[in-house]
Amino acid sequence: MIRSVLSLRAAGGDTGALEAFYADQQILERAREFPGCRDAVLLRAIDGGSVTHLVIADWDGAEDYQRWVQDPWRAAVSRQLADLLDTESDEPVVGGVFEPVPAR
Numbered sequence: 328m329i330r331s332v333l334s335l336r337a338a339g340g341d342t343g344a345l346e347a348f349y350a351d352q353q354i355l356e357r358a359r360e361f362p363g364c365r366d367a368v369l370l371r372a373i374d375g376g377s378v379t380h381l382v383i384a385d386w387d388g389a390e391d392y393q394r395w396v397q398d399p400w401r402a403a404v405s406r407q408l409a410d411l412l413d414t415e416s417d418e419p420v421v422g423g424v425f426e427p428v429p430a431r
Contacts, residue, residue, distance in 0.1 A: 328365070328385055328386070328387065328388075328426075328427065329385075329386050329387075329388060329389050329392065329424050329425065329426050330383060330384065330385050330386070330424070330425050330426075330427075331382075331383070331384045331386060331392050331422050331423070331424050331425075332381060332382075332383055332422050332423050332424075332425060333381065333382040333383075333422030333423075334378045334380075334381055334422065335378065335379060335380040335381070335382065335412055336377055336378055336379055336412055336413040336414075337379040337380065337411065337412065337413070338410075338411055338412055338413050339413075340379065341411070342371060342379050342380070344411055345379065345380060345408075345411050345412075346369070346371070346380075348407070348408060348411055349369050352404055352407075354404060355367045355368065355369060355382075357400070357401075358384055358395065358401075361391075361394075361395050361398070362391065362394075363386050363387040363388065363390075363391025363392070363394065363395075364384060364385070364386055364387075364391065364395065365384075365385040365386065365387065366384065366385050367382065367383070367384035367385075368382070368383050368384075369381075369382055370382075370383065382422065389424055392424055
């Protein structure tokens with residue numbers, strides 16, 4: 328199992344527009360139905376930092392997340408999402424991928 332973590336900064340602090348986009352596009356629902364996805368959640372920051380949201384998803388493996396990133400629907404939505412974010416480039420919205428550290 329791996330976990331993808333995507334940090335988002337809503338443009339102008341407009342968290343409502345970002346959250347509405349996720350709901351309207353049913354991004355989390357579609358991710359959960361994607362082969363290899365175990366769960367996906369959108370979290371809103373409450374500490375007033377620069378990151379306004381995290382998207383955290385659990386995947387069977389890194390290759391499953393990579394297929395999600397490369398999915399044409401996801402890529403198109405990612406480009407639309409970029410308009411709602413404070414970003415410094417036209418790069419696609421892609422997060423980090425992490426694996427659990429075994430207990431010693």
